[in-house]
Amino acid sequence: MAGTTVQDGGLVERAFTTAIAEQGVHPGDPSYDRMLAHVRATMGESKISVFRHLLDGNEPAAQAGNAAFERAYAALVDDGLCAPIPGAADVIDRLRTAGIKVALTTGFSRDTADRILAALGWKDIADLTLVPADAGRGRPFPDLVITAVLRLEIDDVREVATAGDTTYDVLCGLRAGARFAAGVLTGAHDEPALLAAGATHVLPSVRDLPSALGL
Known part of the structure; x- marks a missing residue:
C-alpha cells in the first residue's frame, strides 16, 4: 500500500521519529541515524519485526515502540495526510x-x-x-x-x-x-x-x- 498505491510522503519516517522518541531516542542521539537507516532499508517489512531489531530483541520495548508507531501513523492519516x-x-x-x-x-x-x-x-x-x-x-x-x-x-x-x-x-x-x-x-x-x-x-x-x- 504505502509507496505503491498510497503516497507515503515521509509519513513512515515521521511516525518512526515519534515512536522512537517514546523509547528515549531523539534526532542527534548516537543511535538515531543508525535506526533511521535500518527503517529506510527495511521499508515493507512488518513493523513489529523492525522494532524488534532496533531494540535488540527487547519484546516489551518492541511492542511499545510498534504501538507508538501505529498510533502516530494513524494520527497522520486521520489528519488527512494520506492520498x-x-x-x-x-x-x-x-x-x-x-x-x-x-x-x-x-x-x-x-x-x-x-x-x-x-x-x-x-x-x-x-x-x-x-x-x-x-x-x-x-x-x-x-x-x-x-x-x-x-x-x-x-x-x-x-x-x-x-x-x-x-x-x-x-x-x-x-x-x-x-x-x-x-x-x-x-x-x-x-x-x-x-x-x-x-x-x-x-x-x-x-x-x-x-x-x-x-x-
Whole structure:
C-alpha cells in the first residue's frame, strides 16, 4: 500500500521519529541515524519485526515502540495526510474489470490499514486486503502472497503478478513463486536496489502495471 498505491510522503519516517522518541531516542542521539537507516532499508517489512531489531530483541520495548508507531501513523492519516498514488484506483478497477483478482498487502497493523482504506474511501476497492497478522509473517517472507493465493483460490502461483516499491516486496513475490515481481519507483527504493533484489520489471508507477501485463 504505502509507496505503491498510497503516497507515503515521509509519513513512515515521521511516525518512526515519534515512536522512537517514546523509547528515549531523539534526532542527534548516537543511535538515531543508525535506526533511521535500518527503517529506510527495511521499508515493507512488518513493523513489529523492525522494532524488534532496533531494540535488540527487547519484546516489551518492541511492542511499545510498534504501538507508538501505529498510533502516530494513524494520527497522520486521520489528519488527512494520506492520498492515493495518482491513477492507482483506476488501475485496480481496470484489473478487476479484466477478471484479475486484486489483493492489497501492507506491513502495517490491521487497524492502521483499515484507517488508510477508510480515509481514501477504498474499503471495497480490492478483492482482499492483508496485513502480516493475517498471514503469519510479513515481508520479505512469502506468506502474504501465498495467503492471497489461498484465499482468492488462485490455481497456480505462476499466474500471480506482484508490484511494490521496496526490495522486500520483490523478495516476497519471488519467494512465493510469482513469475512477475515488479518494483515501482514511487516509494522507498530506487531502480538499482529493486533490480538487485531480483525485480522482473521496474515501473515508474503502478499506473504502468496494466500495460506491463499486456492489458
